[in-house]
Amino acid sequence: MGRMVVQLLVRDAGLEVASRRGIDRGGYLIEINRISDRWIERYFKLKSRRLFEALWTGRIPGTCRSNERWQGDRKCRDFCEVRGACDYAQSLKAKEWEAA
Template sequence: VDRPIYIIPINKISDRWLVRYFNKKAAMLKQAMENHTMPPVCSARERWNNRKCVDYCDARAECDYSRELQLAMVGLAG
């Protein structure tokens, strides 16, 4: 680090793509709630290759994938 500020270019995601993406996720969640089932597991990209599951996801206590991931991590640590 040799400067106080770095400019990092970030490509903007289109509003249309965001609306389609979140409408799809909302529909899957609504269907899962109506059927009393879990929604599909998030993709690896959505999970940030599991980092989101472990440290940030608000639903991790209810998610089968996240629970299995936590057990696997405990097994590796122990």
């Protein structure tokens, strides 16, 4: 079995704040513990099926797991491409407004 790496693309590469934090490239390859091809295939088939179900029915799938939300909901608050349509992300936003 070969190595497995993740490719990180740095969104704000080139900004001063990035260089202050030691980010000096636009992308990185980071070696990770190997994940089986079977597991990856099963995971993405599940996600694909949920996406198609949502598109066909108009019903939003349930909340993503904690590790998919980057523990602490950072992804839901600022980065997820579908947060505008996600009930969970909207509930986070509502709580922030209530607290403000």
